[in-house]
Amino acid sequence: MPRIKPLPDELDPLAAQLVVRLRELKTHGELTTRRLAAGTGYSARSWERYLGGTSLPPRAAVEALARLTGTDPVRLLAMHEIAAASWDIRRAESAAQPRPGEHEPEEQRRSEDEKGERREQEREQGQPPRRLPHIALTAGVLAVTVAFMAALLLVLRLDENVAPAAVATPAGTAATTPPHSYLCRIARTDGRWSAGINNGRDTEISYGDTGTDVAEAQCLLRRAGISPGGIDGMFGPLTLRAVKTFQDRAGLVVDGMLGPRSWKALRG
Known part of the structure; x- marks a missing residue:
């Protein structure tokens, strides 16, 4: 098994968290960089940079890795958005600082490997490099970072507290x-009326009860010419x-409860 290289010390902590998670998915899926390239459409050399922490993977690469390993992409993409925002801030701050030889032609200060790596990364991103004023870029990216940090915390909280198979029922x-x-x-x-539902029982029932005894009484009330609504038990x-109407007609105590005397009258 190839030795896992340590991440660069200067790598942004938020980006490092993303890279560590991507490495875990690669190891768990027993994937090589060649298999990653075949399954995601990004070259093996690109994956070496992404997993080595020298280049931030594009969103589509992260989503492709999640799909390849059967992982829910929501949490991964939230981590990527936060890492990307922090990555842009550091790049903007680094670009704003004066460097030795800054006035030399750029082609003389950049090696051929660095230029090739930059061109390949820009092709994968599908976007030309953006050049914005340092202050505006920093302020905008900082706002995005705060928003996505809140989103990640929400995702993590839901991931910890909500059982995957549980479905919450909205209030009300x-x-x-x-x-x-x-x-x-x-x-x-034998001289007794029956609805054929509760086997002739005369169980005492009252408001709020349910079941076959109630359905039997409803049928007998309807037979007596008094509608109880539906025969729903x-x-x-x-x-x-x-x-109460039946008890009043039968000269019984009108209490709304079906006891022995009310049942006897209903079945009589």
């Missing part, structure tokens, strides 16, 4: 299912009103 909403519907099979057996406001 609830998962609803269609109400159950019962079929009334009214029949009279839910003792709600309509069923409560129907029970």
Whole structure:
């Protein structure tokens, strides 16, 4: 296994975090720079620079590596945006400082390898090098850095606190299912009316109850000519009103509860 080279000491810390993560994905996927080149469309030499910390990878290269290794690109791209902003700030500050031999022709101060590397990187980025005033560039990139740092913190916080399989339900909403519907099979057996739902039980029920006993009572109330609403097995406001109406007609205590006497009257 080739020895992992240490990152340059002068590499920006934010860029170093990105490079370390890219190295981890390469190692975990058992990828060589040749396989990276074949799978991402960026040359092996470019990946050597990206993973060596001498050149910042373009966004598309980071996204291609995430796709190649089956990694969620959101967090990687957030790290890249922050690293790119910090990288630009350092380049702008470096360009603003006077250098020895600054007035010499640029071609005499830059080696052929450096010029070739710059041209290759510009082709991959698909953009010509930008030349902006130092103060405006620094202020603009600093604002972008702050914004994307906040975005990265949010991504990390969500990554730690939210289970991947959990789906949050917005406040004020609830998962609803269609109400159950019962079929009334009214029949009279041994002098008692039955709806064929609760096996003839006379269980005491009241407002808020649900189930087959409520559905049985709703069927018998409808047989008595009083509508309880739907036959859904839910003792709600309509069923409560129907029970009270039936109790009043039958001369019973109007309490809205179906006890033994109310059941006897319903089945009678």
